[in-house]
Amino acid sequence: xxxxxxxxxxxxxxxxxxxxxxxxxxxxxxxxxxxxxxxxxxxxxxxxxxxxxxxxxxxxxxxxxxxxxxxxxxxxxxxxxxxxxxxxxxxxxxxxxxxxxxxxxxxxxxxxxxxxxxxxxxxxxxxxxxxxxxxxxxxxxxxxxxxxxxxxxxxxxxxxxxxxxxxxxxxxxxxxxxxxxxxxxxxxxxxxxxxxxxxxxxxxxxxxxxxxxxxxxxxxxxxxxxxxxxxxxxxxxxxxxxxxxxxxxxxxxxxxxxxxxxxxxxxxxxxxxxxxxxxxxxxxxxxxxxxxxxxxxxxxxxxxxxxxxxxxxxxxxxxxxxxxxxxxxxxxxxxxxxxxxxxxxxxxxxxxxxxxxxxxxxxxxxxxxxxxxxxxxxxxxxxxxxxxxxxxxxxxxxxxxxxxxxxxxxxxxxxxxxxxxxxxxxxxxxxxxxxxxxxxxxxxxxxxxxxxxxxxxxxxxxxxxxxxxxxxxxxxxxxxxxxxxxxxxxxxxxxxxxxxxxxxxxx
Amino acid sequence: xxxxxxxxxxxxxxxxxxxxxxxxxxxxxxxxxxxxxxxxxxxxxxxxxxxxxxxxxxxxxxxxxxxxxxxxxxxxxxxxxxxxxxxxxxxxxxxxxxxxxxxxxxxxxxxxxxxxxxxxxxxxxxxxxxxxxxxxxxxxxxxxxxxxxxxxxxxxxxxxxxxxxxxxxxxxxxxxxxxxxxxxxxxxxxxxxxxxxxxxxxxxxxxxxxxxxxxxxxxxxxxxxxxxxxxxxxxxxxxxxxxxxxxxxxxxxxxxxxxxxxxxxxxxxxxxxxxxxxxxxxxxxxxxxxxxxxxxxxxxxxxxxxxxxxxxxxxxxxxxxxxxxxxxxxxxxxxxxxxxx
Numbered sequence: 001x002x003x004x005x006x007x008x009x010x011x012x013x014x015x016x017x018x019x020x021x022x023x024x025x026x027x028x029x030x031x032x033x034x035x036x037x038x039x040x041x042x043x044x045x046x047x048x049x050x051x052x053x054x055x056x057x058x059x060x061x062x063x064x065x066x067x068x069x070x071x072x073x074x075x076x077x078x079x080x081x082x083x084x085x086x087x088x089x090x091x092x093x094x095x096x097x098x099x100x101x102x103x104x105x106x107x108x109x110x111x112x113x114x115x116x117x118x119x120x121x122x123x124x125x126x127x128x129x130x131x132x133x134x135x136x137x138x139x140x141x142x143x144x145x146x147x148x149x150x151x152x153x154x155x156x157x158x159x160x161x162x163x164x165x166x167x168x169x170x171x172x173x174x175x176x177x178x179x180x181x182x183x184x185x186x187x188x189x190x191x192x193x194x195x196x197x198x199x200x201x202x203x204x205x206x207x208x209x210x211x212x213x214x215x216x217x218x219x220x221x222x223x224x225x226x227x228x229x230x231x232x233x234x235x236x237x238x239x240x241x242x243x244x245x246x247x248x249x250x251x252x253x254x255x256x257x258x259x260x261x262x263x264x265x266x267x268x269x270x271x272x273x274x275x276x277x278x279x280x281x282x283x284x285x286x287x288x289x290x291x292x293x294x295x296x297x298x299x300x301x302x303x304x305x306x307x308x309x310x311x312x313x314x315x316x317x318x319x320x321x322x323x324x325x326x327x328x329x330x331x332x333x334x335x336x337x338x339x340x341x342x343x344x345x346x347x348x349x350x351x352x353x354x355x356x357x358x359x360x361x362x363x364x365x366x367x368x369x370x371x372x373x374x375x376x377x378x379x380x381x382x383x384x385x386x387x388x389x390x391x392x393x394x395x396x397x398x399x400x401x402x403x404x405x406x407x408x409x410x411x412x413x414x415x416x417x418x419x420x421x422x423x424x425x426x427x428x429x430x431x432x433x434x435x436x437x438x439x440x441x442x443x444x445x446x447x448x449x450x451x452x453x454x455x456x457x458x459x460x461x462x463x464x465x466x467x468x469x470x471x472x473x474x475x476x477x478x479x480x481x482x483x484x485x486x487x488x489x490x491x492x493x494x495x496x497x498x499x500x501x502x503x504x505x506x507x
Numbered sequence: 508x509x510x511x512x513x514x515x516x517x518x519x520x521x522x523x524x525x526x527x528x529x530x531x532x533x534x535x536x537x538x539x540x541x542x543x544x545x546x547x548x549x550x551x552x553x554x555x556x557x558x559x560x561x562x563x564x565x566x567x568x569x570x571x572x573x574x575x576x577x578x579x580x581x582x583x584x585x586x587x588x589x590x591x592x593x594x595x596x597x598x599x600x601x602x603x604x605x606x607x608x609x610x611x612x613x614x615x616x617x618x619x620x621x622x623x624x625x626x627x628x629x630x631x632x633x634x635x636x637x638x639x640x641x642x643x644x645x646x647x648x649x650x651x652x653x654x655x656x657x658x659x660x661x662x663x664x665x666x667x668x669x670x671x672x673x674x675x676x677x678x679x680x681x682x683x684x685x686x687x688x689x690x691x692x693x694x695x696x697x698x699x700x701x702x703x704x705x706x707x708x709x710x711x712x713x714x715x716x717x718x719x720x721x722x723x724x725x726x727x728x729x730x731x732x733x734x735x736x737x738x739x740x741x742x743x744x745x746x747x748x749x750x751x752x753x754x755x756x757x758x759x760x761x762x763x764x765x766x767x768x769x770x771x772x773x774x775x776x777x778x779x780x781x782x783x784x785x786x787x788x789x790x791x792x793x794x795x796x797x798x799x800x801x802x803x804x805x806x807x808x809x810x811x812x813x814x815x816x817x818x819x820x821x822x823x824x825x826x827x828x829x830x831x832x833x834x835x836x837x838x839x840x841x842x843x844x845x846x847x848x
Contacts (some may be wrong), residue, residue: 303735322734322739323736323737324737324738324739326737327736327737328737335735340729340731340732341731341735342732342735343729344724344728344732344733346728347724347725347728351724355732355733355738358718358722362718365717366717366718367716368716368717368718368721370716410736414737
């Protein structure tokens, strides 16, 4: 086995933090090597050391058999190491080819840009990737998956022999993931080594040859992906066995119907969606990306308009035209994108928790009572176990799981009895995930109606008392929760395209 | 919950802070910097010119700060929400003209003129707020349009001629009288300055202690998150613009009282001076952060600079150049600080 990369005894200190403790890692030619660990385990730091963004404090890096000292991203590039960041860094208004060769454009006389050579060279790279893409297309008009391919092409144009991919599938749907994996296999066959960072367990099985696990800045172990059960990898990551108690589906059929929506419609995004949730019930929503689940949730919440349909809350028809109306009706919505839609990240925990209920903390003149707000915030911090040094900590310093709890606290304080969770554990560690699950079950146990939208099937199946499945804006069916329903049942409904539309939805 | 789950160490020490120390901490550096620059300027000018530190000159500086200071406070409120208000200058003029219409044209009593100016300001602010919040016009464009509309209306209503307040006894006292001087004769601080500080105190209180202020910061920090919290963001935004407009009305009264007339051609350029004061004071133009105290210091720095350079007989043209350089330096210093933090 020829090694492309060998890292050994890598040390990295940040002021007061020992981030990498004698970590080792290697990568063979034509190998996909998954690097796994919870947030903060040191994966990104290690990769930044390899790609020259951070200077290491100890240890050795060998690249293709030679001791290397990548002093910066440029040098690392010259050594054949390309990195594709989680957040794509493309210029949306430029063409594909202009993006690939940004900063290295083929030039003619007097600095005139040679657009023809530019497009041709880009097309050549695409050809080696077996990728059909017009070099002259504007990047902003392409799907995220295609943009990812462009990033890969860009990395390859530096003749990279090592590709680091950080959560490359975070924004891709299943078909796009398959396309990406096709490219990865192709690159493998050509001898490119790929370091693959992902939180998605099933992908590791599908694509990785070996898996290295890190925890708390330390190297844990390297195992063969095909021979190691996922549960073993997870326990290596978390440092203990994660025991999932089997789902108990309570009988809620006698409970009052909390939310009842009928014949919701908007263009092709929401087509004839009807369902209901009872108090104490967790209704899961599964489906592929773009199936319309978030659209339905946002429409019910009044964040986006509806063309037609009826929303009943506790039996009464409510006209919900804005989030303001929805909150007044007792509906809370926790967005999939906490940073953009859930939190004012520059403000502190106290301000964020009280943000939806400020009117309850004021006297007649609109003056805020900070003392009461503090008591309430401190109460939720201990009740939900939010790990924060104080209620005045700005939420941007909290981890994803703790940020999510702040959002949950906001809605609990608002006393919403219908809560819609959109991807509640996206970007959250496995350990913190089970805390969020427990919390959702407790909320349902208190008699709240809970809707959970999730793209991770195991999550939907772990939580839901009933599972609604959507495809192309339609609710294609509602399945019972519990062991009786398999992933295949759900996937069948999730891919049930237009033909055979049944008026599924009502129990 | 298990202790095995690794958590990233929070970036600030875990000691809970008292509200006071936090208040001081918030934006302290930029304001300290601004404050230090102000002191340096004061010391520098007084060393070079003995006339500079005299009480009469200090009061002249404060008096010169009053109008720009009030407008800058209005601009601060809007900028904290992530918006911008280019109409503060011509709105000031328009409210002065409206005071003139009520007092001089219609001959009504003084309190009605005062009320008219402030109400006009608030109403115009509400219009800007409506354009921004309801019609979703970018604040820069909405208030640019408003700036031109108000400039034109001031000229139309006044027939391009100044309106004098000679028939309204006491109008000039709004700015030029001195309540403090009557009580403490050694300290003849003009009412205009007193009003500036009262407006600043009120605005500071609103920003720090009321729902309106909290939403102003929240809007500037993440408007969509606030909307999805079920808050009527449009309404609160309009309220902020209206409040800012009302404060411009006070600015209009101050300048009209000082000139004892409403000068309809005045006003253009005041908005930029106001925004300059806000920026020097450390308020972020991208919203979510800012203080009234910083803005006050910013306005004072500009006034001290103008006054000091005049005392040193530096040509007026050069004063503008220096002000521009100061703005760039102030923002650069702020960027450097943020980079380090």
